[in-house]
Amino acid sequence: MSKRFGECEQTKFAREEDSAEFRIWYEGHQNVYSATHVGSSGAMEVNAAVKLWERSESIGFRYTTLLSDGDSKSLLELKERNVYGSETQIKKEECINHVSKRLGKQL
Numbered sequence: 001m002s003k004r005f006g007e008c009e010q011t012k013f014a015r016e017e018d019s020a021e022f023r024i025w026y027e028g029h030q031n032v033y034s035a036t037h038v039g040s041s042g043a044m045e046v047n048a049a050v051k052l053w054e055r056s057e058s059i060g061f062r063y064t065t066l067l068s069d070g071d072s073k074s075l076l077e078l079k080e081r082n083v084y085g086s087e088t089q090i091k092k093e094e095c096i097n098h099v100s101k102r103l104g105k106q107l
Contacts, residue, residue, distance in 0.1 A: 042073060049074040053083045065091045 015022040039047075053063055062084055066075050075092050084090075 042071070045071070046074050046077045050077055050081060050083070053078055054081075057084070062088060063090075064088065065093050067095055068092050069095055 015025065049066070056063055066078065068075065072092070075090065078090055
């Protein structure tokens, strides 16, 4: 998922965004624009997790553990949606890099 499309960002930088040249390019380009998310980055993370977990069953696969950066919103949403039914428990593992970063800030 993405909130931006790299080609658009590069072209905005190369051509002035307010210029006629950019507007002409953008009008012809916006049909192939591939931003797949509108909203906050936090919401994108939750939506991506739900999408991955829900479609995993179509290939005969189930996730059982969510690797977390400390934020529980994705886990809460997966549990609320009950993606695999009540018989499957979802565990949360903390990313050691994020844990050490938070601990370092506390010292």
